[in-house]
Amino acid sequence: MRDRTDILGLFEASAIAAGRVILDIYRAGADVRLKSDKSPVTEADEAAERVILDALSRDLPEIPVVAEEEVAAGRIPDISGGRFILVDPLDGTREFIGGHDDFTVNIALIEDGTPVLGVVYAPALGALFLGGAGKAEKVKLDHKDAIIARLPIAARKKSPSPAALVSRSNNCEATEAYIRKSEIMERKTVGSSLKFCLVAEGLADIYPRFGPTMEWDTAAGDAVLRAAGGMVSTEDGAPLTYGKRLAGLRAFENPPFIATGRPQERG
Structure with a gap:
């Protein structure tokens, strides 16, 4: 069984690969349609999810994955074992459609109801955030997806003017x-x-x-x-x-x- 540090690294690599696909579609322009719940979905959501699911099924086949577009299609795995992965391949689809850069790729590991590992990647901003396995970091990437810095992060004390x-x-x-x-x-x-x-x-x-x-x-x-x-x-x-x-x-x-x-x- 892989340890949490290894899993976090796999999440990071999968998110960066998905972000690359999303940015290609973002720059070219994406077709938009509505799901049954009236929320928008684009080819970028679906293409990014395929990239992530392919990587997770190859590297972590023993952990069930609950992914947004899979759930929308009625495909929900058995998570009764208490350990599973949650994937949102393109969070902020409305931002993506509207030309804003604050959309993300989200991948998290859940154990007994608690999110113990997570990666949030904003490809248009070149910023990836990760948490778990004893660390919280902001990772900066250049336009070729090369990592240029890893910086520890911490939530601040309560501000007098929050x-x-x-x-x-x-x-x-x-x-x-x-x-x-x-x-x-x-x-x-x-x-x-x-x-x-x-x-x-x-x-x-x-x-x-x-x-x-x-x-x-x-x-x-x-x-x-x-x-x-x-x-x-x-x-x-x-x-x-x-x-x-x-x-x-x-x-x-x-x-x-x-x-x-x-x-x-x-x-």
């Missing part, structure tokens, strides 16, 4: 109400799972999300943030878990959550 992150494409009134109630004055609008990574990097303090999300949207960023000293919690303060079947929610759907920096520094 900054909140909100979704560009999927904000909702419940999230706005939480920010108003918390008297948070500064906010930044960012797409995709990069919001988790900005908290993990110490560039923001909180990412509240009360609109719908799926586990593949959050698991990799959650793993990065936890490795950097932060936490993703439900409204009652419990850690967000994965492989859920909650009453009133679809399989793999998240409840509302709040991603924050260092828990020990919260007031």
Whole structure:
């Protein structure tokens, strides 16, 4: 059995390979269609997922993989063993379609409901974030996908003037109400799972999300943030878990959550 360090390296290489395919389509222009849930999907989502699934089936055949487009097609593996991989091949499809650069590739390993390894790669920004196996890092890549730097990251202590992150494409009134109630004055609008990574990097303090999300949207960023000293919690303060079947929610759907920096520094 491969150890976590090896698995994290495989996730990193798979995400970079998928990002290369995504950028080729991004520059050429992608056809867009709607899935049954009315969310958009492009050829980049599907091509990137094929790249990742091919790599994972070759290198980690013993671990079941739950991938967004596979689930949309009705193909869901047995995850009753408690250890599985979550894949979002292109998180922030609306950002991708709209010509914004803050879309990501997300890959995470789940063990007993907890995201223990995660990679979030923003190919258009040349930035990859990883968490788990005893480290949290930001990896910088050049235009040829060569790694030029690996920098440790850590969530910051609670700021006297905290900054909140909100979704560009999927904000909702419940999230706005939480920010108003918390008297948070500064906010930044960012797409995709990069919001988790900005908290993990110490560039923001909180990412509240009360609109719908799926586990593949959050698991990799959650793993990065936890490795950097932060936490993703439900409204009652419990850690967000994965492989859920909650009453009133679809399989793999998240409840509302709040991603924050260092828990020990919260007031």
